[in-house]
Amino acid sequence: MNRPIFARTLAPASLLSVSLLIAGGVQAHFQELIPTADIVTADTGAEVGLELRFTHPMERGPLMDMGQPVRFGVAGPNGVEDLTATLNAEKTDGKQTFSADYRVKQPGDYVFFVEPAPYWEPAEGVMIVHYTKVVVDAFGAEAGWDTEIGLPVEIEPLVRPYGLWTGNLFSGIVKQNGKPVPFAEVEVEWINDGSVTPPASPFVTQVVKADANGHFSYAMPRAGWWGFAALLEGETPMKNPDGEEVPVEAGALIWVKATDMQ
Structure with missing residues (x-):
């Protein structure tokens, strides 16, 4: 998948590597953070389960x-809670994933977020860190959905990110260090349930471009979970497993669910 914003900042050798990968096709990586429900009601109960996977959603893998x-x-x-201790490591298709359970204590909007461990992607020559969040509304409070965590890169939703019908327009602002990123590219993928076979590679990952104020929009054409990922260059290089300093792909992700009208 072509990621020109990030690629423009890479060293010549890295640019050559990216160019070769574009010619051969590259799968988009998405950090998933998916709750059992985006809206908690008396019928669903106060327990929210969350699944954390690093994968290619539209292509259903690999993990x-x-x-x-x-x-x-x-x-x-009640502010920010550290839930790191609640994470459960699991094996899914031979790969390590994580899950967690959270009990909602009172009405309100809950912005779950994760900073995953950096992932070395040798095919692209970068360390990948996708700062990811998802919003769950509890018991109809509908307040706090636009709370920003203060992550290094983050998408601020301009549309309430739950209670959305299929076809609704989702909008947000791409930010880095709290400031809008002009003309950022945002990759969009749907978690494929097996019912859709993309007819060509451009259908796998949708791409939209933000305006000069970092604002972007996308109309979700199908029910299910949609991931929005703005891939930016991290400010500080990291060392890969061989001890070499390499660029960082800092991803700002948010997950939004669309629901069919019945």
Whole structure:
């Protein structure tokens, strides 16, 4: 998948590598953080389960191994809670994934977020860190959905990110260090349930471009979970497993669910 914003900042050798990969086709990586429900009601109960996977959603895999997340938490009515200790490491298709359970304590909006362990992608020559969040509304409070965590890169929703019908327009602002990123490219993928076979590679990952104020929009054409990922260059290089300093792909992700009208 072509990622020109990030690629423009790479060294010549890295640019050559990216160019070769574009010619051969590259799958988009997405950090998933998916709750059992985006709206908690008396009928659903107060328990929210969350699944954390690093994968290619539209292509239904493959999964990548996740390391122990650096940070996992929730911003809710009572502030920010550290939920790292609640994570359960699991094996899915031979790869490490994580899950967690959270009990909602009072009405409000809960912004779950994760800073995963950096992932080395040798095919692209970068360390990948996707700062990811998802919002769950509890008991009809509908307040706090636009709370920002203060992540290095983050998408601020301009549309309430739950209670959305299929076809609704989702909008947000791409930010880095709290400031809008002009003309950022945002990759969009749907978690494929097996009912859709993309007819060509451009249908796998949708691409939209933000305006000069970092604002982007996308109309979700099918029910299910949609991931929005703005892939930016991290400010500080990291060392890969061989001890070499390499660029960082800092991803700002948010997950939004669309629901069919019945």
